[in-house]
Amino acid sequence: xxxxxxxxxxxxxxxxxxxxxxxxxxxxxxxxxxxxxxxxxxxxxxxxxxxxxxxxxxxxxxxxxxxxxxxxxxxxxxxxxxxxxxxxxxxxxxxxxxxxxxxxxxxxxxxxxxxxxxxxxxxxxxxxxxxxxxxxxxxxxxxxxxxxxxxxxxxxxxxxxxxxxxxxxxxxxxxxxxxxxxxxxxxxxxxxxxxxxxxxxxxxxxxxxxxxxxxxxxxxxxxxxxxxxxxxxxxxxxxxxxxxxx
Amino acid sequence: xxxxxxxxxxxxxxxxxxxxxxxxxxxxxxxxxxxxxxxxxxxxxxxxxxxxxxxxxxxxxxxxxxxxxxxxxxxxxxxxxxxxxxxxxxxxxxxxxxxxxxxxxxxxxxxxxxxxxxxxxxxxxxxxxxxxxxxxxxxxxxxxxxxxxxxxxxxxxxxxxxxxxxxxxxxxxxxxxxxxxxxxxxxxxxxxxxxxxxxxxxxxxxxxxxxxxxxxxxxxxxxxxxxxxxxxxxxxxxxxxxxxxx
Numbered sequence: 001x002x003x004x005x006x007x008x009x010x011x012x013x014x015x016x017x018x019x020x021x022x023x024x025x026x027x028x029x030x031x032x033x034x035x036x037x038x039x040x041x042x043x044x045x046x047x048x049x050x051x052x053x054x055x056x057x058x059x060x061x062x063x064x065x066x067x068x069x070x071x072x073x074x075x076x077x078x079x080x081x082x083x084x085x086x087x088x089x090x091x092x093x094x095x096x097x098x099x100x101x102x103x104x105x106x107x108x109x110x111x112x113x114x115x116x117x118x119x120x121x122x123x124x125x126x127x128x129x130x131x132x133x134x135x136x137x138x139x140x141x142x143x144x145x146x147x148x149x150x151x152x153x154x155x156x157x158x159x160x161x162x163x164x165x166x167x168x169x170x171x172x173x174x175x176x177x178x179x180x181x182x183x184x185x186x187x188x189x190x191x192x193x194x195x196x197x198x199x200x201x202x203x204x205x206x207x208x209x210x211x212x213x214x215x216x217x218x219x220x221x222x223x224x225x226x227x228x229x230x231x232x233x234x235x236x237x238x239x240x241x242x243x244x245x246x
Numbered sequence: 247x248x249x250x251x252x253x254x255x256x257x258x259x260x261x262x263x264x265x266x267x268x269x270x271x272x273x274x275x276x277x278x279x280x281x282x283x284x285x286x287x288x289x290x291x292x293x294x295x296x297x298x299x300x301x302x303x304x305x306x307x308x309x310x311x312x313x314x315x316x317x318x319x320x321x322x323x324x325x326x327x328x329x330x331x332x333x334x335x336x337x338x339x340x341x342x343x344x345x346x347x348x349x350x351x352x353x354x355x356x357x358x359x360x361x362x363x364x365x366x367x368x369x370x371x372x373x374x375x376x377x378x379x380x381x382x383x384x385x386x387x388x389x390x391x392x393x394x395x396x397x398x399x400x401x402x403x404x405x406x407x408x409x410x411x412x413x414x415x416x417x418x419x420x421x422x423x424x425x426x427x428x429x430x431x432x433x434x435x436x437x438x439x440x441x442x443x444x445x446x447x448x449x450x451x452x453x454x455x456x457x458x459x460x461x462x463x464x465x466x467x468x469x470x471x472x473x474x475x476x477x478x479x480x481x482x483x484x485x486x487x488x489x490x491x492x
Contacts, residue, residue: 121337
């Protein structure tokens with residue numbers, strides 16, 4: 001029973017997120033349907049990160065198993081990509097995986113990028129791919145305040161109300177904010193994240209970038225362990241799952 | 247009679263190009279309609295470069311004149327951007343211009359970028375924004391061959407049949423080809439370009455990247471002064487008007 005590991009790029013704007021839902025198009029469903037169209041088999045595709053509605057991925061990782069031995073990884077990739085069209089979902093790489101490889105449980109870290117377009121005019125080329133913030137943000141102040149979140153903390157302040165994780169305690173391994181031309185890029189990595197954690201952190205750091213909040217305000221918000229103490233949730237448009245490490 | 251200079255970003259995929267046409271949506275028309283909606287005046291918007299169907303711009307430059315003195319440049323930009331929605335066209339910057347400023351005739355140079363996505367899997371996030379070439383290209387060989395095109399030449403080999411320029415003689419000031427991650431970027435600048443010149447050069451250099459043509463073949467194609475001697479025309483998807491210098 002061959003097992004495949006695939007690396008997937010997608011634009012999340014037209015989907016309800018990674019996870020299969022009864023009445024809305026998901027990335028998982030689109031992949032499963034394409035694999036069925038190619039193999040005739042019903043499969044479950046398991047992803048490393050369950051990205052939300054509208055969130056994109058540069059390199060999501062997933063696995064699935066087939067009953068038959070007929071296909072090599074390269075051929076499978078091309079055939080699945082053919083059946084995925086015209087959905088904006090593409091398998092970038094496919095390889096055979098060890099029988100115990102599990103995209104979600106074997107993952108050791110996840111990296112996300114959040115892109116803010118920080119200029120007076122909104123996005124034309126990158127519409128739906130960035131969060132447009134017209135007023136100029138202080139990236140250095142955002143980066144400085146972000147450092148208070150590094151390490152092991154109770155992240156209740158930055159956790160969605162309906163988050164299903166057993167504990168709000170997480171270890172944030174890296175969080176940098178920098179200006180890249182007209183954009184502000186927030187790069188972060190950790191073993192795993194709570195639901196909406198990156199978007200809630202981004203919405204909070206934006207307040208720092210505007211000069212409304214200080215580094216101390218972020219520290220106090222974290223310590224409050226109360227979602228109401230944090231800033232607003234940034235929109236999904238600017239969020240990208242960048243990589244998953246094993 | 248105030249004159250404005252505007253810098254415009256757009257995604258060209260849904261348009262017949264910059265120039266107004268009777269029965270197809272153009273960038274020029276969309277801008278003129280938005281300015282009319284805002285001012286009540288009928289205007290002509292004159293662009294620096296008449297980009298083709300499907301070609302994008304990071305910073306096209308244009309000018310237009312209004313009868314009335316009512317609007318400052320910033321207010322005009324915001325109002326026109328409001329009326330442009332939901333078209334993927336955005337004014338990035340607007341300023342008052344000298345009475346003799348002409349976006350096209352005052353322009354001293356134009357820069358273009360051509361993006362090739364060079365990986366096995368097609369584009370998901372950048373669909374319609376890159377040319378997907380799955381087989382690996384040799385960017386260094388492409389760059390080396392490109393240098394034979396620098397300088398003043400008769401570019402008939404790289405000129406569209408229906409090009410309206412009086413002469414095929416142009417001076418190419420810069421042309422570099424480099425690998426940027428999974429992409430090959432072709433950057434070029436000149437005082438002006440012939441119709442399809444960048445796309446025909448790109449289609450020809452791709453043959454070099456594949457190993458089908460040598461630097462010498464490019465040199466001979468140029469010397470032939472015959473469109474039939476050149477490579478195919480690259481698709482518009484990967485082409486961006488990057489900047490216009492005055």
